[in-house]
Structure formats: C-alpha cells, structure tokens
Amino acid sequence: MRDQAAAVLHGNDEGTWTKASPHLYPHQWSWDSAFIAIGWAHLDVGRAMTELEQLFAAQWATGMVPHIVFRGGPGVPYFPGPEWWDCASVTPAARGLPAPTTGICQPPVHALALRRIWQLTPSPRRPEIRARIQALYPRMVSWHRYLATGRDPEASGMVTTYHPWEGTDNSPRWDRALERIKVAKPGPYTRIDTSELGDPSQRPTNWDYDRFLWLVEQLRKFRYDDVLIYRHHRFLIKDVFFSAVFAAANAALLDLADAAGASDGDRGDLTGWLDRGRAALAHRFEAKSGLCADYDVRTGEPIRLRTFAGFAPLFARTADAGQLAAQLRRLDSPDFCGDPRLRWRLLPSTSPAEPAFEAHDYWRGPVWPVINWLLWQSLTQLGCPARAAGLRRDSLAEIAETGVFAEYFDPFTGKPLGSPQQSWTAAVALDWLSVSGARSPG
Ligand code: 9WN
Numbered sequence: 001m002r003d004q005a006a007a008v009l010h011g012n013d014e015g016t017w018t019k020a021s022p023h024l025y026p027h028q029w030s031w032d033s034a035f036i037a038i039g040w041a042h043l044d045v046g047r048a049m050t051e052l053e054q055l056f057a058a059q060w061a062t063g064m065v066p067h068i069v070f071r072g073g074p075g076v077p078y079f080p081g082p083e084w085w086d087c088a089s090v091t092p093a094a095r096g097l098p099a100p101t102t103g104i105c106q107p108p109v110h111a112l113a114l115r116r117i118w119q120l121t122p123s124p125r126r127p128e129i130r131a132r133i134q135a136l137y138p139r140m141v142s143w144h145r146y147l148a149t150g151r152d153p154e155a156s157g158m159v160t161t162y163h164p165w166e167g168t169d170n171s172p173r174w175d176r177a178l179e180r181i182k183v184a185k186p187g188p189y190t191r192i193d194t195s196e197l198g199d200p201s202q203r204p205t206n207w208d209y210d211r212f213l214w215l216v217e218q219l220r221k222f223r224y225d226d227v228l229i230y231r232h233h234r235f236l237i238k239d240v241f242f243s244a245v246f247a248a249a250n251a252a253l254l255d256l257a258d259a260a261g262a263s264d265g266d267r268g269d270l271t272g273w274l275d276r277g278r279a280a281l282a283h284r285f286e287a288k289s290g291l292c293a294d295y296d297v298r299t300g301e302p303i304r305l306r307t308f309a310g311f312a313p314l315f316a317r318t319a320d321a322g323q324l325a326a327q328l329r330r331l332d333s334p335d336f337c338g339d340p341r342l343r344w345r346l347l348p349s350t351s352p353a354e355p356a357f358e359a360h361d362y363w364r365g366p367v368w369p370v371i372n373w374l375l376w377q378s379l380t381q382l383g384c385p386a387r388a389a390g391l392r393r394d395s396l397a398e399i400a401e402t403g404v405f406a407e408y409f410d411p412f413t414g415k416p417l418g419s420p421q422q423s424w425t426a427a428v429a430l431d432w433l434s435v436s437g438a439r440s441p442g
Contacts, residue, residue, distance in 0.1 A: 001400060002433050008405050008426035009039050017054045017071050021407065021419035024196050026076045028055060028069040031167070032424045034109035035370050039427025041113075041120045042434055048117045049132045052110060056139045058101050061093040062226070063146030065110070066101035067165060079192045084216055090223045103216075103224040104163045107242050108147060111140055111249035112377070115256055116431070130259060137260035140253060141270070147246055148273045150226040157273075157280025158238035159246050160297060162229055163215050167242060170204035171349065171363040172356035173294055173303055177235050180298075183214040202360050202417050236297035240284055241308070244292075244315035247277035248378065251317065278319060281312050285323050290330035306335050306351035308371050317378050324382060331387075343414035344394040346372050352411065359410050366408035366417055369395055373428035392432045399429055 012019040018040075019025060020032040033055045040048035058069040070082045082100035094101060114133060121129045151159045161167070164174045191209060194200040204212070215235055222228040230236065250273045253260075257267050284292045284302075291310030293302040311331065313323045332338045335353045337345045342352075346367045350357050358364040372395050379388035398414055399405060405425040407418030 001396070001429060004403070005039070005405060005426040005429045005433070006043055008421045009036065009043065009423060009430075011421060012423045014071065016050050017069075018051060018423050019072070020424065021422045024193060024407075024419040026072040026078055028058075028071045029106070030055060030065050030067050030069075031106040031109045031370075034113040035373070035424035035427045037110075037113040037427075038116045039423070039430045041117045042430045045117055045121045045125055045129055048113070048120075049129060049136070052113060052117075053132070053136060054098075055110070056136060056143075058097045058099060059139055059143065060097075060101075062150060063142040063144075064093075064105050064150070065108075065143050066094075067104050067106045068102045069098075070100045071098075077192055079190065080213065080216065084213065086220055087224060090220055091225065093224065102165075103219055104166050105147075107167050107245040108143060108249045109245060109374075110143070111252035111256070114140065115252040118256060118259055133256065134260050137253070137256065137262065138266075141262075141266050144246070144250060144253065144273060145269065148269075148276075153226070153230060155276070156238065157243070157276035157278075158240070158284070158295065159242045160230075161237050161239040161242055162219060162233060162235060164208070164212060164235075166239070168309070168349070168363040169212075170208050170361070171307060171309070172305055172354065173239075173307055173309060174235075174237070175356065176303065177237060177296055177298070178208070178211045181211050181214065181234055183210055185210055187213075189213060197418065199360075201358075203362060234298065237303070238284075238295040238297060239309070240281060240292040240294050240312035241315065243277055244281060244312035245374070247274055247281065247316035248374075250274035250277065278316055281316050282318065282320055282323060285313055285320075285326075287326065290326045290333075305356070306354045308347050308349050308368075308375075311347070311375065314378050314382070315374055317381055328384065328387065339411075341412050343410075343412055344398050345390055346394050346398065346411070347375055347391075348411040349408070359412050360417060362408065362418070365411060367398065367411050368408045369399070369425045369428050373431065376432075392435075396429065396432055399425065405429065 017028045018036045020029040033051050037048040037051040040051055059065050085102045087094035087103045147159050194203050250270045254270050292312040293304050295302050314327050318324055335351045339352050348365055348367050349363045350365045372391050376388050376391040398409055401414055402416050404416035404420050405422055406416030407422040
C-alpha cells in the first residue's frame with residue numbers, strides 16, 4: 001500500500017506543488033497541501049517543505065492563505081475558476097502573487113504539517129530543513145494572526161467562516177444559514193464537477209451551488225475586506241471545527257518555537273490564541289448532547305447537529321478531563337462510531353441518526369480519511385492510544401479493501417466515493433503506515 005500511496009502523490013505531482021486530485025481538483029488547495037506535505041515528508045522532507053512554501057508564496061498581504069491557488073493555469077478545467085473571484089482586481093492584498101487565488105480560506109492544518117516534517121527530518125538534513133522552517137515560520141504566525149484578528153474581531157477564541165467552501169462544503173451545519181439566503185440564479189453557469197464524477201448524488205446540489213456562487217459575488221462586492229464582510233455578509237458562522245484545528249495548530253507552532261527561533265512576542269501571541277481557543281470551545285460544549293455547537297453570528301443561534309465537528313474539543317486536544325471522557329463516550333455511541341450498520345468503526349462526517357444524513361453525499365454522511373487522521377492524531381496526543389490505534393487500523397483497512405485512495409467512503413458499505421487518487425488520502429495513508437498503532441505521532 002505504501003508504494004501505491006506514493007504513486008498517487010507522484011502521479012499528482014506538478015514538481016513544486018501537488019494537485020488535490022488528478023481531474024476533479026487540478027490546482028493547489030490549502031488544507032489539502034498541508035496533508036499532502038505530511039505524505040511527502042515520508043518520501044522526501046525537502047519536497048514536503050516545497051509544497052508548503054509554494055502555498056505560502058500565495059499568501060495575501062492580510063496574512064490569509066487562500067483556499068485555492070490556481071496554479072494549474074488558465075486552460076485547466078475547474079469551476080468556478082479565478083474569474084469568479086477576481087481577487088487581484090478588487091483588493092491590493094491579493095496582488096503580486098505567483099498565481100490567481102480564491103478570496104476565502106480553509107482550516108489551518110499547515111502548522112501540524114510543519115511539525116510533522118520536522119519530526120521526520122533525518123539528522124543529515126536538519127540544518128537545511130531548520131533554515132527553511134525558520135524562513136516559513138513567520139508567515140505561518142502571520143496566517144494565524146489573521147485568523148485570530150480578521151476572522152475573530154470579537155476576540156472570542158472562535159474563527160468565523162464566510163463560506164461553506166472554507167472546508168466542509170455541503171455539511172448540514174450550513175443548511176439553515178443557506179436557507180435564509182434567497183437568491184436568483186447568480187448568472188448562467190455550468191458545473192463540471194458533476195459530469196467529471198458521473199454521479200451527481202455524491203456532490204452538492206445545484207441549490208447549494210446557487211448559494212455558494214452568490215456568496216462569492218457578495219464577498220467580491222465587499223472587496224474581501226474583513227471589516228466590510230463582518231458588517232454586511234449574510235453568512236458568518238463561528239465554526240467549532242475550524243476553531244479546533246486552529247487551537248491544535250497554535251500548539252504545533254509552539255512546539256516548533258525553539259527550532260524556528262520564535263520571538264518572545266510570537267510565543268506570547270500563540271499561547272494567548274491557544275488558551276483563548278480552548279476556553280471558547282470548552283464554553284461551546286453542551287453536556288446534554290456531549291457535543292460542541294457552531295454558532296450563527298447573524299441570528300445569534302447555536303447550530304445543534306450531530307456531525308464530526310461536534311468533537312471539536314477532541315480535535316483541539318481539550319485539557320478538560322470531564323469533556324474528554326464525555327466526548328469519548330459520545331464518539332462510540334450509537335449516533336456515531338457505535339452505529340452497528342457501519343462498515344468500519346470510523347467517524348462519519350454526519351451522524352447516521354441525523355435526518356440530513358446521506359450515505360453517499362459528500363460531507364452529509366461519508367467517512368473522510370483526513371478527518372479521521374486529525375482525530376487519530378489528537379487521540380494519540382491525548383493519551384488514548386487504543387482508540388487511536390483503532391482509527392488507524394480501520395482507516396487503512398477501509399482503503400485496502402478496495403485499493404482506492406478515495407476522497408470519501410460510504411460509511412455503511414465502505415464503497416469509495418468522490419475522486420479516486422485523492423492526494424490527501426494517499427498522504428495520510430503514508431503517515432499511518434509509518435507508525436505502529438500505539439506510537440505517538442508527536
Ligand atoms: C471546493 C479539494 C477540496 C477540499 C474540500 C472539499 C472539496 C472543493 C469542491 O475539495 O471542495 O473547495 O470543488 O468541492 O470539500 O475540503 O479541500 O480536495
């Protein structure tokens with residue numbers, strides 16, 4: 001399997017960056033790149049660093065790392081392409097970049113990747129890789145500063161998302177906020193994802209896409225200015241999963257502070273963001289459900305749904321023993337991994353008990369290996385090696401059963417769904433294959 005996973009990365013390799021998948025996603029995606037760098041680190045730590053460096057070369061002047069860098073070039077088919085975003089025309093923050101980008105971002109997994117690269121760097125390569133980490137580190141801190149300020153002007157400890165494309169596109173977590181948006185069709189457009197895949201039931205609906213595109217139009221109208229967006233945008237959600245990844249990423253940058261020669265000021269800021277983030281998530285934890293709830297800034301209402309995001313305290317490596325115990329019980333309850341219909345004991349994107357659940361449909365039910373990798377890593381670090389080992393074992397078994405490094409899998413049948421040869425699935429498989437079930441990923 002290791003050779004097959006490496007072949008997927010090599011097959012999608014464009015030399016200095018990696019396509020998220022060969023056909024469906026032929027550009028560089030932000031959080032995909034971070035996972036991909038973890039995969040490359042098992043083959044060549046220098047190549048892993050290049051992946052992150054290329055992504056951060058497209059960082060905006062605000063510190064934001066854009067969700068797509070359109071490195072594939074203008075002829076490469078992906079919808080919506082750079083013309084829908086038009087970032088460089090409307091904001092100076094997006095000018096002078098090596099390629100056009102989108103104007104939104106994705107969860108900051110990058111610091112986890114940087115830490116993993118450093119852990120995997122063999123002694124002879126340490127001086128070279130240390131120098132490259134030292135060069136990249138300030139850019140990562142500025143990315144985190146953007147999230148802690150532009151995306152959290154209230155200093156609440158929770159990151160605000162502006163668009164479902166900021167990670168988990170058609171998750172039912174966004175349904176109510178999208179339902180409030182009444183849009184006329186945002187101009188004629190032709191999707192290519194559904195024809196590329198051949199099965200539209202595995203992708204968001206046209207109703208979703210109308211709203212996704214309308215939201216892009218709005219963000220462009222606000223010139224991607226966080227202050228204007230905060231004032232006028234219709235979709236503003238305090239996302240517990242994004243916030244949890246941010247907390248874990250702040251901890252990862254602190255772990256690297258000595259190697260990177262971080263300043264006292266940066267260490268202080270990272271510690272502050274980490275503490276504030278963990279405290280906010282602890283506050284959003286609801287004992288009754290055993291889950292964390294997102295929060296809709298526009299309506300002031302919590303979003304109470306049984307999805308993977310409810311395990312934000314686990315993803316953030318909570319320091320609260322009571323919440324940890326409650327979340328572990330919930331994880332293996334019949335609403336989640338304890339559902340007897342599951343093919344593997346893995347965390348589905350949406351609970352099968354949730355009315356919005358769809359076994360085939362993207363973030364509305366299927367199992368995503370990268371999400372289970374994040375959970376595995378957290379549980380290992382939280383001192384739950386047995387449960388972590390189960391996630392690793394079942395995830396590898398899920399891939400091995402069909403031999404497909406799929407984007408996502410049907411939780412009941414284990415059928416591979418979405419894009420085959422998905423880079424980040426191959427990348428996390430490489431990482432899983434490198435460690436024994438109980439050994440810490442660091
Ligand atoms: C839009 C690349 C990306 C992932 C996202 C996933 C999906 C894109 C799409 O693919 O989103 O960004 O076209 O559906 O939802 O998490 O980064 O793999």
